[in-house]
Amino acid sequence: MTTGPLIAPSILSADFARLGEEVRAVDEAGADWIHLDVMDGHFVPNITFGPELVRAIRPCSAKCFDTHLMIAPADPYLEAFAKAGADRIIVHAEATTHLDRTLQAIAALGRRAGVSLNPATPESAVAYVLDRIDLVLVMTVNPGFGGQAFLPGQLEKIRRLRAMIGDRAIRIEVDGGITPETAPLAVEAGASVLVAGSAVFARPPYDRAIAALRG
Numbered sequence: 001m002t003t004g005p006l007i008a009p010s011i012l013s014a015d016f017a018r019l020g021e022e023v024r025a026v027d028e029a030g031a032d033w034i035h036l037d038v039m040d041g042h043f044v045p046n047i048t049f050g051p052e053l054v055r056a057i058r059p060c061s062a063k064c065f066d067t068h069l070m071i072a073p074a075d076p077y078l079e080a081f082a083k084a085g086a087d088r089i090i091v092h093a094e095a096t097t098h099l100d101r102t103l104q105a106i107a108a109l110g111r112r113a114g115v116s117l118n119p120a121t122p123e124s125a126v127a128y129v130l131d132r133i134d135l136v137l138v139m140t141v142n143p144g145f146g147g148q149a150f151l152p153g154q155l156e157k158i159r160r161l162r163a164m165i166g167d168r169a170i171r172i173e174v175d176g177g178i179t180p181e182t183a184p185l186a187v188e189a190g191a192s193v194l195v196a197g198s199a200v201f202a203r204p205p206y207d208r209a210i211a212a213l214r215g
């Protein structure tokens with residue numbers, strides 16, 4: 001049995017030419033979830049992939065597909081991602097005008113719902129939707145790219161969020177700049193899921209990279 005935080009490798013840093021193999025490899029190396037970064041070139045200054053890619057790699061792992069939508073608007077695409085195999089759908093508070101309605105729509109599709117917060121967004125953005133989510137994703141970089149430096153100023157937000165969540169069954173996930181050095185800081189502040197792109201895919205072997213993050 002593994003202890004410590006859950007590790008969710010972000011396939012943004014994987015070899016896209018061998019994506020299916022890469023997903024299988026991190027699954028076998030001990031990843032808890034697979035993190036999928038969906039970018040639209042509008043909400044964030046980068047473009048990645050859509051639901052068809054999610055469908056294509058779905059057979060490569062039975063683990064939770066933790067689907068981070070960096071798209072605006074998100075509502076028109078929720079059903080497509082749910083049908084393609086997303087287990088959890090995470091929307092950005094900043095990309096969604098009617099956050100409560102969006103989270104209800106995700107629940108109606110039978111998927112878990114999460115909310116992501118950009119570095120400049122306060123934790124109060126999720127205060128009125130805590131009964132609709134099982135995860136808050138705290139961005140520890142400005143979203144859009146892998147391989148950026150961790151923003152330590154987010155640690156205080158994680159602490160405040162931890163206090164706000166209290167004993168509710170809601171995980172705090174951190175995303176961006178997570179390395180064996182920054183991971184313990186995020187966990188100490190209250191995170192229990194660590195997304196890592198470059199710290200896994202650029203540091204093979206993957207089993208050792210994942211173990212180093214778990215601490």
Ligand SMILES: O=C(CO)[C@@H](O)[C@H](O)COP(=O)(O)O
Nearest residue numbers: 143144146147176177197198
């Ligand atoms: O959502 C994002 C970036 O917007 C992330 O999931 C990145 O893919 C994390 O990459 P690293 O900072 O771990 O390299």
Ligand SMILES: [Fe+2]
Nearest residue numbers: 037068175195
């Ligand atoms: Fe992400």
